[in-house]
Amino acid sequence: MEDQGEVETTITSKYTWTIKNFSKLKCDTLYSETFFAGKHPWRICIHPEGNKVNCLPIYLTVGDNANFPAGWSKTANIKMSLINQLYSDDTITHVAVRTYEHNSTGVVAAYGFPSFVSLPEFRDPSEGFLVKDTCIIVAEVSVENSGHEDTNVDHLPKKMYSSTCDELINFKGLCQIEKDHVNLLEEACLKHPSIIESHRKRKRSQKFTEWSITTLGKVLHFLKTKKVKDMNDDACKELQDLWEELEMVKFDDLSC
Incomplete structure (x- = not known):
């Protein structure tokens, strides 16, 4: 044939x-x-x-x-x-x-x-x-x-955050993040330096780094601001979605 x-x-x-x-x-x-x-x-x-x-x-x-x-x-x-x-x-x-x-x-x-x-x-x-x-x-x-093309792009989730004009801060020379997340991320990186080290060692795109650090910031902000009484079905679903995205990043100290 x-x-x-x-x-x-x-x-x-x-x-x-x-x-x-x-x-x-x-x-x-x-x-x-x-x-x-x-x-x-x-x-x-x-x-x-x-x-x-x-x-x-x-x-x-x-x-x-x-x-x-x-x-x-x-x-x-x-x-x-x-x-x-x-x-x-x-x-x-x-x-x-x-x-x-x-x-x-x-x-x-x-x-x-x-x-x-x-x-x-x-x-x-x-x-x-x-x-x-x-x-x-x-x-x-x-x-x-064609089904065989490889654009060599990091596999980012389709449900990724939007880029906005909110006040952004340069975080350790890696990416721009929301001002509200800076202190939480600084504290996390102080306890677990490998969070930053692993990103610097890996050859990731700027967009992937921005997404992964922002996702971590969102998880930390969620855990910091939400109380048990706030955990309705929508809040639980939001945390589950954020955690699933965070697991895709494979931070070395994710389980700590």
């Missing part, structure tokens, strides 16, 4: 990003959490303050491009929607086909729509895009997935 070779299949992923307290964002660039289409990680990127033509830009970027091998490329069919929360028929949708490439400078480009919607229209609550200071962006990404 003639060898048919590897048959590529089209993988489509739909990701919804809800951004709350939009008017309080004080940053030039904001990224969503990482989501996957097939084996490929992606993130939505926006510029909350707009651009030179007074519009809200919305882009799709490859997640954590530092670990993609030279010569890597992937063509994606992109469908981005800004949801109209008052008039569903007025939801704005743009589509494109773009090829992302790891070029000679090691940069995987971000593609999207620099003039998705005018800022005055977007910021007017009566228009339906920013309601109760919340907006909703939906990305649909379709890629050809």
Whole structure:
């Protein structure tokens, strides 16, 4: 029988990003959490303050491009929607086909729509895009997935925290973490130095390190602030999810 070779299949992923307290964002660039289409990680990127033509830009970027091998490329069919929360028929949708490439400078480009919607229209609550200071962006990404590609990306969980503009602190030169978690992490690392040592020895991506340290901070913060009387079904589920993510990191002193 003639060898048919590897048959590529089209993988489509739909990701919804809800951004709350939009008017309080004080940053030039904001990224969503990482989501996957097939084996490929992606993130939505926006510029909350707009651009030179007074519009809200919305882009799709490859997640954590530092670990993609030279010569890597992937063509994606992109469908981005800004949801109209008052008039569903007025939801704005743009589509494109773009090829992302790891070029000679090691940069995987971000593609999207620099003039998705005018800022005055977007910021007017009566228009339906920013309601109760919340907006909703939906990305649909379709890629050809051959089943044998290896992007050499750390296996991050799909339910990973979002990058926000909250005050962040550089933690021991490893990553940026939330200010509320610093003291708890400092205390934990003082008792268990291998937490930091193991991360410095392992060749992990910046995104993986940021996620793992942040997850540890969230667990410590949860245990510090929650009391027995607070442990309802939702709280137990939250702790279970956080602990399962923490186990994926395999901290040397996790059981201590």
